Structure formats: C-alpha cells, structure tokens
Amino acid sequence: MEQISSRKKILILGAGTAGTMIANKLANHRTKYGLDITLVDQASEHYYQPGFLFIPFGVYGREDVVKRRSDFIPRGVTYIQNSIEKIDTTKKEIVLHIGEVLPYDILIIATGAQVAPEQIPNLIGDRWRKNMHEFYTFEGANALYNTLKDWPGGKLVIHISEMPIKCPVAPLEFSFLADDFFKKKNMRDKVEITYVTPLSGAFTKPEASRVLGGMLSERNIKLVPDFSISEVDAKENIIRSYDEKTVPFDLLVTIPPNMGDALIARSGLGDELNFIPTDKNTLQATGHENIFVIGDATNIPASKAGSVAHFEAEILEENILSFLEGKPLSAKFDGHANCYVESGDGKALLVDFGYDIEPVEGTFPLPFIGPFSLLKPTVINHLGKLAFRYIYWNVLMRGLSIPFVGPGVPLAGKKIKK
Amino acid sequence: MLKTIANKEVDVNEEGYLTNKGDWNEDIAKEIAKELGINDLTEKHWAVIKWLRDQDAGGTHLSIRQVGSSGLVDIKEFYALFPGGPLKNASKIAGIMKPMSCL
Structure with a gap:
C-alpha cells in the first residue's frame, strides 16, 4: 500500500492490561502508517490482577503481581505518567492534571474499572478491612491475608454487590479456595461458608451455572441467589437486601460495585456506571468515529477480563488500521x-x-x-x-499473541447442544 | 417454542421471554405478570414497563441501577413492584429479552 503522508497522533489512555497490549500491537505499525503513539497513565505500578485472588491465601506475594508500568512500554511509544483531567471530544484533545493539553487524531480509551465500596451504605467505616473486606485491589487482598491468617472461624460470607464485575468467576474461585484453605488448616468444621449473589444461580450462563452450583454444594457452601444488597449493618454484622432479606456474617468478603474511571464521568462519556457505550463488534465508541474503547472500560456485554482484552486487542489493531486506511471496520469481536x-x-x-x-x-x-x-x-x-x-x-x-489461539471462540472440541 | 398467552400464539425462549418484541401487547403483559404472581398491574407498574420498553428500543443495556435513577421508582419500590428479581421479571412482563448486564 502507499504511504500515508501526514503523521497521525494516537493517544491511548490507561497503561493497564488492555492499554499496554494495544500500544505494543500498534507500535509495530508506527513506521508504515506514520503513527505518533502516546500512552498516558497516572500510576507507576502495573498489577497482575488475576494474581490478587491468591494473595489472601498466602500463595502469591508482592513480587508475583507488581511490576513497573514503564517496563512494558514499547520502544517508540511516548509514556506520560500523569492523571487526566478531561477528555474534550469536540476539540479532539485531552487535558492533563498539570494543565498540559494533548491533541489526538485517534483516541483509545483503556481506563478500566475499579471497585467502588463507597456505593454500598455503611461498608466503609471502622470495620472496613477488619471483618469486611474486598480482594479486588492489592491493598484489599493484603488486608484480607492478614485477617485470614489467624481467623478463628465463624460465618464467612462471600458476596457480589451487582453485575458487571471484573472476572465474574473470581468470587466463585475465592469460595473454592477458601474451602480448600480451611480444610488444609483442619478447621473447615469451624467455618460456615455462604455465597451470596444478585444472580439467580452460581453463574449466569445456564450450563456453567449448573456445574459451578454443583461444586458449591459439594463443598458444603450455601448459595443465596437473587440477593441485591441495599446496605451493610456493621453493628449487627448483617447484609440486607432491598426486599429485606438478611444474611449474617462474622467475616464479609464482598465484591463492591465495579465502575469505570471517574474521568469518564467528568468527560460526559459514560453510562450510570461510567462505562462507555461501545459497539460490541467493532469496539468503536458510540457516536464518535475516531474514539475506540478496549478492556473493562466498555459497556459491551462481555466479561470484564484480561482474556477478553487480549482478544479485543487483536480485533482493535485490525480496525484501527482499517480506519487509518479509510476502509470499513471489518474485524468483529465475538465476545470471546x-x-x-x-x-x-x-x-x-x-x-x-x-x-x-x-x-x-x-x-x-x-x-x-x-x-x-x-x-x-x-x-x-x-x-x-x-x-x-x-x-x-x-x-x-x-503485544505478542499466544500461538494457535485466535481472537474468535473456537468451536472444535466443544460439546454444543443443538 | 410456541406458547399461547392471552389467546395469542407467540414464540418464547426456554425461560419464557418473548423472542419477538412485536408480539407483545397489554393482555400478554397481564398474563405473564399473573404467572409471576403479580395479579394486578398498577399505573406504576405500567410506567416502569413502558420505560423499559423505550430504553430497550433505544438499544440500552438495562440494569437495576438504571431503573433506580430513572426518576420513576427507586430501587426499593422497584423490588416492591416486581418481587424476587425485579429486572428479570419486569423485562419478561415488558416483552423484552432478559437483560444482558449479568456477565
């Protein structure tokens, strides 16, 4: 193809899993397409979030899950460590906290999702990180490790506030690992484990729900479905639902609501959870042809998980190149x-x-x-x-691909019911 | 699969949600509501049902939180109107698919 003469500014917001992957992929096309790629993130550390699950049980420590973000920035990509004040889609620029303005031709938003414990009344208070915990942050996972280490037993409640959440299987995994942890400590008989979820079963997808639900009961873990939390009563140690159901706990491990970055709300780009309306196939932001969204920041009905971001990155790479060539966005993400x-x-x-x-x-x-x-x-x-x-x-x-694993859902080997 | 609701033959999925939004009418809504134990649809119920259908037509992925910020009902009232799983029950009555926000 012929060279595109004027240089294009690609701005990527967020250097987490999704942002780092797409930066690495696009970096390979810098010369051919004349791209100036800039990556902006406020934090200096990159966390391996799937590893947080293992921290409370003492399996992983700091060195397993934390590295410097700058170690993963490809050569030729400019990295700016600063927080972002606002995205101005009309002027096609972003404003950094320090006041500097960065213009863009193409914006890729990869600002992720964070837990928002403040959304649950009375969750944050004296008892927060004492007998009420979360494990979706490095700090939270470590605090839970300290509590579990010498917890004498009692009622352990594992609870999901509302969907969507990052890694929707993580709370189930936590339950299975907790069962195993207490068995190995010879104190499983001192612990009553309850799994409380707003879903109607262990998982949303019927087949997986059946298998995973069976695994809960095999492990003597009680399932409380259709529970939508209205508040925590920190004095009585109970969680209460909107329809006045209650579940008592001695130790609460909750998954707070997950929300997109506050930057998205400040810029008027998100829904009520700060997730960005995005085309579920092309990953283009709704109503903005030069803005693309990848990873947990989207509102697409796919899991918020690293594997999803990885498969999305392969689709997005192709669509960005099509966009630069003025062609239709032909690569379609299938929710893999x-x-x-x-x-x-x-x-x-x-x-x-x-x-x-x-x-x-x-x-x-x-x-x-x-x-x-x-x-x-x-x-x-x-x-x-x-x-x-x-x-x-x-x-x-x-930014490398796993050999033989393409972005689409493979059908070979699956026992698919007609 | 086909099912007769309020004397009309309509196609529903394995969970009983209408697969074709155009099949929906108020009589069908009333009968699905009865199956779910809601014998009387009040004005408030209809306001929520209408709102859900409008949002769905606009392509929004619905969530309980959105209903709570709709200005029509707060989440507690939503639960009182459609006990159990308010969003999945209200969606079924409104003749739209079960919300995808679940995963």
Whole structure:
C-alpha cells in the first residue's frame, strides 16, 4: 500500500492490561502508517490482577503481581505518567492534571474499572478491612491475608454487590479456595461458608451455572441467589437486601460495585456506571468515529477480563488500521472470553465462551500443551492458570499473541447442544 | 417454542421471554405478570414497563441501577413492584429479552 503522508497522533489512555497490549500491537505499525503513539497513565505500578485472588491465601506475594508500568512500554511509544483531567471530544484533545493539553487524531480509551465500596451504605467505616473486606485491589487482598491468617472461624460470607464485575468467576474461585484453605488448616468444621449473589444461580450462563452450583454444594457452601444488597449493618454484622432479606456474617468478603474511571464521568462519556457505550463488534465508541474503547472500560456485554482484552486487542489493531486506511471496520469481536476457574485442591476448570456461545463441556484445543478440559476440574487446567502469569508478563504485555489461539471462540472440541 | 398467552400464539425462549418484541401487547403483559404472581398491574407498574420498553428500543443495556435513577421508582419500590428479581421479571412482563448486564 502507499504511504500515508501526514503523521497521525494516537493517544491511548490507561497503561493497564488492555492499554499496554494495544500500544505494543500498534507500535509495530508506527513506521508504515506514520503513527505518533502516546500512552498516558497516572500510576507507576502495573498489577497482575488475576494474581490478587491468591494473595489472601498466602500463595502469591508482592513480587508475583507488581511490576513497573514503564517496563512494558514499547520502544517508540511516548509514556506520560500523569492523571487526566478531561477528555474534550469536540476539540479532539485531552487535558492533563498539570494543565498540559494533548491533541489526538485517534483516541483509545483503556481506563478500566475499579471497585467502588463507597456505593454500598455503611461498608466503609471502622470495620472496613477488619471483618469486611474486598480482594479486588492489592491493598484489599493484603488486608484480607492478614485477617485470614489467624481467623478463628465463624460465618464467612462471600458476596457480589451487582453485575458487571471484573472476572465474574473470581468470587466463585475465592469460595473454592477458601474451602480448600480451611480444610488444609483442619478447621473447615469451624467455618460456615455462604455465597451470596444478585444472580439467580452460581453463574449466569445456564450450563456453567449448573456445574459451578454443583461444586458449591459439594463443598458444603450455601448459595443465596437473587440477593441485591441495599446496605451493610456493621453493628449487627448483617447484609440486607432491598426486599429485606438478611444474611449474617462474622467475616464479609464482598465484591463492591465495579465502575469505570471517574474521568469518564467528568468527560460526559459514560453510562450510570461510567462505562462507555461501545459497539460490541467493532469496539468503536458510540457516536464518535475516531474514539475506540478496549478492556473493562466498555459497556459491551462481555466479561470484564484480561482474556477478553487480549482478544479485543487483536480485533482493535485490525480496525484501527482499517480506519487509518479509510476502509470499513471489518474485524468483529465475538465476545470471546477464556477463563481458568480455580476449584481448590490443585485443580482448575476452564470456561470458554462468547456472545452467542455458552460455556459448555468438552476440550479446548491448544496444540502441544493442551487440550485443556472445559468445565471440569483437572490438574492440567490449574497448571495452565499458574503458567498464565508467566504468559501475561512475557507474552501478552509485549503485544505478542499466544500461538494457535485466535481472537474468535473456537468451536472444535466443544460439546454444543443443538 | 410456541406458547399461547392471552389467546395469542407467540414464540418464547426456554425461560419464557418473548423472542419477538412485536408480539407483545397489554393482555400478554397481564398474563405473564399473573404467572409471576403479580395479579394486578398498577399505573406504576405500567410506567416502569413502558420505560423499559423505550430504553430497550433505544438499544440500552438495562440494569437495576438504571431503573433506580430513572426518576420513576427507586430501587426499593422497584423490588416492591416486581418481587424476587425485579429486572428479570419486569423485562419478561415488558416483552423484552432478559437483560444482558449479568456477565
């Protein structure tokens, strides 16, 4: 193709999983397309968020999950560490906290999602991070580790406030790992575990819900479905729902509402949870042809998970190049998610699904390493999950693809019901 | 699969949600509501149902939080109107698909 003469400014907001991946992918096209790529993030540290799950049980420590963001910025990409005040889509520029203005031709928003515990009345107070915890932040996971270390037992309640949440299987994994943790400490009989969810079952997708629900009851974990929290009563140690159901706890591990960045609200770009309306196939922001969204920042009906961001990055790379060439955005994201679910006892399940493909039983074709078993706890799946940390830091964050794993949901090996 | 609701044959999915929004009418809404244990749809119910249908037609992914900030009802009232799972029940009565915001 012919060279595009004028240089194009691509601005990427957020250097987390999604932003770093797409920066690395686009960096390969800098010369050919004449791209000036700038990546902006306020934080200096990059967390391996899937690792947070293991911190409360003492399996992972700081060195496993924290690295410097700047270590993953590809050569030729400008990195600015500063917080962002506002996105001005009319002027096509962003304003940094220090007042500097950065113009863009193409904006890629990868500002992610954060937990918002302040959204639940009375959650944050004297008892926060004492007997009321979350494990979706590094700080929270460590505080929970300190509590669990010498917790004498009692009522453990694992609770989801509302959907969507990052890594929707993480609370289930936490429950399975907690069961395993207390068994190994010979105190499982002193702990009553309850799983409280706003969903009608253990998971939304029927087949996976059946399997995972069965795994809860096998482990003697009580399921409380259709529970939508209205408040915590920190004096009485109970959570209360809008329809006046109550669940008592001695130790509460809650998943607070997940929200997009406050920057999105300040810039008037989000929905009521600060997620950005985005085309679920092309990843273009609704109503803005030069703005694209990737990772947890979108409102698309896919899981908020690193694997989703990874598959999205392959689609987005293609669509950005099409956009630069003035062609239609032909790459379509199919909602592909691929998640290992730790089940305790050194095993894990693998679920693989998309917008139109349910997680089902079968095998996941991965030549040489796999096949991994879908929806069935096996040791090899657990090893896959642990190996993933290496793949994350050394393959994904470098913008490389996992060999043989394309962005679409593979149908081979799946036992799909007609 | 086909199901007869309020003397009309309509297509529903395995959970009983209408697959074709055009099939919906007020009699169908009343009968689905009865199946869910809501015997009388009040003006407030209809306001919420209408709002849900409008939002859905505009392509919005619906959530309980959105209903709470609609100005029509707060979340507590929403629960009182459609007990159990208010959004999934109200969506079924409104003849729209079960909300996707779940995962």
